[in-house]
Amino acid sequence: MNNIITRVLSVPVFGVSVIMCCLAVATQAQDDPHQVVQQTTEQVLDIIKNAKADYKKDPQKYNEQVTVLLEDVIDFDKFARSVMGRYASDQHYKSLTTEAEKTALKQQISNFSARFKRGIVDTYAKGLFDFDGQNIKTLPLRKGDDIASGAVTVMQHVYNASGKPYVIQYSMRRNKSGEWKLNNLIIEGINLGLTYRNQFAVSADYYKGDIDKVIANWQVAPEITALKSSAPTKEPIN
Numbered sequence: 001m002n003n004i005i006t007r008v009l010s011v012p013v014f015g016v017s018v019i020m021c022c023l024a025v026a027t028q029a030q031d032d033p034h035q036v037v038q039q040t041t042e043q044v045l046d047i048i049k050n051a052k053a054d055y056k057k058d059p060q061k062y063n064e065q066v067t068v069l070l071e072d073v074i075d076f077d078k079f080a081r082s083v084m085g086r087y088a089s090d091q092h093y094k095s096l097t098t099e100a101e102k103t104a105l106k107q108q109i110s111n112f113s114a115r116f117k118r119g120i121v122d123t124y125a126k127g128l129f130d131f132d133g134q135n136i137k138t139l140p141l142r143k144g145d146d147i148a149s150g151a152v153t154v155m156q157h158v159y160n161a162s163g164k165p166y167v168i169q170y171s172m173r174r175n176k177s178g179e180w181k182l183n184n185l186i187i188e189g190i191n192l193g194l195t196y197r198n199q200f201a202v203s204a205d206y207y208k209g210d211i212d213k214v215i216a217n218w219q220v221a222p223e224i225t226a227l228k229s230s231a232p233t234k235e236p237i238n
Helices: 002-008 011-022 033-054 059-073 076-088 090-095 099-128 192-206 211-216 222-228
Strands: 136-138 151-159 165-174 180-187
Touching (some): 033 136, 033 165, 076 090, 076 192, 090 099, 099 211, 180 192, 192 211
Antiparallel strands (some): 151 165
8 A cells, every 4th residue: 555655646646746736816717616627727737838948047937836826726724724633623722721822823833834835835846847748638527516515526637658547636615705726636546635634643743742843844745654654544634
């Protein structure tokens, strides 16, 4: 199992998995999450194409474009709290007895959100360069999918040079502003949100519950986490 996870989360798949960037705000007005994924995938492919030619001259411009896309699609504060699991839960917050403890927890959440965001951007910006433009097919929503519920899964097939498709599942949710946001990403059956949560839990154990040390040493490295702990947490990310 660990070998499978390591292969799936290796560089070639990470290169295509960064299509999670494809859900930019320019298409948020679309009421169909399938169309959001499809149209913004094309935008990301344009960024990749331009970056191939201009990256050496202006790498910062490329990184900024990736950052903008990720900021538009991911609610990093919400995602960070989910990854922190019980260490940032409402139950944990309510268990704190002093205002100083509550203030400290809020600061930890803020610090982790910022570090998590930087890690995601750096990891996926680099991964984009390993994508070489193979065919991508966004599948129509399945019969019975209810857009009105505000939560759907969009399937996408990314074909490598040999014609083998990698299956990517985008868990999409509509926020209070009516925008479709990426809630989680599953690549070839590997749940990245859950993997990050396991990574945080393993690190919290290693540092004996010192969350500040967990945050200070955090790296977006799910392939390493998978080798340490393949057991699911009690709070899976949907």
